[in-house]
Amino acid sequence: MQTAKKKKRTKFNIIDFIIIVAVVLVIVGVVLRYRLADKMEGESVGVEAEISFIVPKIKEEAVSAFKIGDEFYIDGVKIGVLQSFTKDFAETYVENENAELVLTYCEDRYDVRGVILSNGVLTEGGYMASGTKFLAPGYDDPVKSKNIKCTMIITDITMIN
């Protein structure tokens, strides 16, 4: 009678099984999470970078919206702080009498070239501004600061340290 009771008490049931599976899954999850975190940390290095850019053919009023020290964002991610910029008459290509393109300069539009000082991480896959936003030369999309929203072309990224 006592043995039967003991047997009943140690019987393995579905609840036990679910609990064991849940515990195993939690352990596996924790291990994977830390291994992944280690891997990511191991492959990335915190860096400071200079992002060179050009914003072509904008009006003078827009040029005045570039302010040194302004923070620039892409998709809500801070990519850095405007360190310096220059403005030049916008390069424009027009057809000559032979129907070939020649370089000329448009005097009511400006090309703004500048440098943004950025903090991010350098991974095997490239530079990640603020550790999350991949950036590379060739980026040609909107950026914004508190004073301006414009289309910026990234022409170079140089790691400082």
Next chain:
Amino acid sequence: MINSTKGAKDMEKKKFRFNIVDVILLLIIAAASAALGYIFLSGSGSEKSDTVEIVYTVDVPELRRELKNKIEPGDRVVDSVSLCDLGEVVSVEYLDQIYEGEDHKTGTLVYSVHPGEMMLRLTVKATASKADGFYMINGYYMAVGVTVSFRTPGFMSNGPCMSVEEVSA
């Protein structure tokens, strides 16, 4: 009489008790169903899935000259959206960007080199599966005409795929 009713109830209870064998059976059935579902729904059960080496080219037209020399052979190419690996850069060429003008005196088309732009031609090698007869690189459909938004460690852009060729492994 009371005892026999209780016994019958116990028997009935015992008959419907869920035990470890039932769990194992259910898991086996679930796994088998998942496998069958995967095979039939993905179509891989009826179609032969081969893995082949392919070489494809992507043209990036109208590229500013400042963006020259940002890619090197050996760089990994990644889809900008899904981040799937699209292969390894084999060669990088910078070609003249041709401008099509019109000679208004003669009414003929004049082709000349754009002085401020160039065209990047990227040749990439990748391993593709030929599931359903299409070239799929890690799930990414690759064929002539497909616009490839890509990134490498030092460059990002997009352009149409211009050629796809199978090469011997």
